[in-house]
Amino acid sequence: MFPNVRPRRLRQTAAIRNLVREVRLDPGDFVLPLFFSETLTTAKPVGTMPGVDQLPVSAAAEIAQRAHEAGLGGVILFGLPKEKDACGDAACNPNGPVPQAVMRMKDKAPDLLVMTDTCVDEYTDHGHCGVLVKNRRGEQVVDNDATLEVLCRSALTQARAGVDVVAPSDMMDGRVGAIRRALDGEGFQDVAILSYAVKYASSFYGPFRDAADCAPKFGDRSSYQMDPGNTREALRELAQDEAEGADMVMVKPALPYLDVIARVRDRTNLPLAAYNVSGEYAMIKAAAKAGMLDEKRATLEALLSIKRAGADFILTYHALDAARWLG
Numbered sequence: 001m002f003p004n005v006r007p008r009r010l011r012q013t014a015a016i017r018n019l020v021r022e023v024r025l026d027p028g029d030f031v032l033p034l035f036f037s038e039t040l041t042t043a044k045p046v047g048t049m050p051g052v053d054q055l056p057v058s059a060a061a062e063i064a065q066r067a068h069e070a071g072l073g074g075v076i077l078f079g080l081p082k083e084k085d086a087c088g089d090a091a092c093n094p095n096g097p098v099p100q101a102v103m104r105m106k107d108k109a110p111d112l113l114v115m116t117d118t119c120v121d122e123y124t125d126h127g128h129c130g131v132l133v134k135n136r137r138g139e140q141v142v143d144n145d146a147t148l149e150v151l152c153r154s155a156l157t158q159a160r161a162g163v164d165v166v167a168p169s170d171m172m173d174g175r176v177g178a179i180r181r182a183l184d185g186e187g188f189q190d191v192a193i194l195s196y197a198v199k200y201a202s203s204f205y206g207p208f209r210d211a212a213d214c215a216p217k218f219g220d221r222s223s224y225q226m227d228p229g230n231t232r233e234a235l236r237e238l239a240q241d242e243a244e245g246a247d248m249v250m251v252k253p254a255l256p257y258l259d260v261i262a263r264v265r266d267r268t269n270l271p272l273a274a275y276n277v278s279g280e281y282a283m284i285k286a287a288a289k290a291g292m293l294d295e296k297r298a299t300l301e302a303l304l305s306i307k308r309a310g311a312d313f314i315l316t317y318h319a320l321d322a323a324r325w326l327g
């Protein structure tokens with residue numbers, strides 16, 4: 001007997017495909033990462049990320065306006081300071097590129113959601129995400145609790161500049177709770193925390209380290225970022241950050257970790273973000289440039305897959321292009 005059930009019936013026209021589509025993309029799903037430099041006076045292209053620039057602080061108002069007009073969900077800011085030191089103190093400088101850019105953005109486009117990455121790797125002269133200490137074996141490692149102190153001061157600096165959301169990306173234990181207490185202590189109850197709860201020690205951050213000038217000068221980040229083989233550990237990180245008061249959580253990277261996004265989605269009722277990182281962006285750009293992929297279709301399909309896996313919103317360098325293509 002020929003089957004009565006014919007799934008192809010619902011694929012015959014654009015109209016019916018549109019009606020039954022389960023997951024859709026919207027410009028409001030995207031958060032655009034931006035790099036602000038304290039020393040530049042004009043935009044400087046990032047060689048490994050075609051279409052991405054390091055920006056002078058003076059460009060903040062204009063890009064905020066563009067992001068707002070494109071209907072993006074928000075922007076997330078990273079900083080390149082003039083000077084670095086061993087503990088990343090420049091991350092706490094109110095005159096630094098990130099607080100200064102936040103103020104200009106809030107001034108020009110008050111309705112645009114502005115987030116800041118809270119981490120010291122762009123501000124330390126060794127490039128690690130924290131303060132160094134010698135461990136029992138005499139090796140230089142990142143000291144968890146000493147790092148919390150500078151992270152809290154950095155988050156406060158960002159809050160005073162007017163940011164809506166701080167996003168700690170350092171992977172220190174206990175930082176969500178510490179930052180929450182620090183913010184509340186100064187009356188910033190309304191500043192939300194988007195925790196990079198599940199962040200893997202990934203090779204896909206390579207191009208970002210050019211963009212943000214933050215490649216570690218020795219060793220790697222595997223003593224604080226997660227091992228790519230682990231998913232149960234991701235659920236422990238999630239539970240911990242929820243207990244400490246995270247308002248939203250993130251999985252990073254996105255495309256090689258769609259299974260992790262799906263498992264975290266099943267376990268949390270918090271808004272879930274995924275970071276479509278620099279290496280994921282660079283791969284599509286390189287393949288498109290070589291004529292191997294249709295950039296628009298590949299990008300939208302990749303972003304859709306991240307949402308289908310369970311992310312509510314996506315940090316992505318494709319944000320402005322994708323918003324335009326969807327418009």
Ligand code: PBG
Nearest residue numbers: 119121169204205208277278279
């Ligand atoms: C650390 C940070 C990194 C990224 C975002 N925040 C780099 C790292 O952990 O080495 C990577 C983002 C990307 O690759 O697009 N502050």
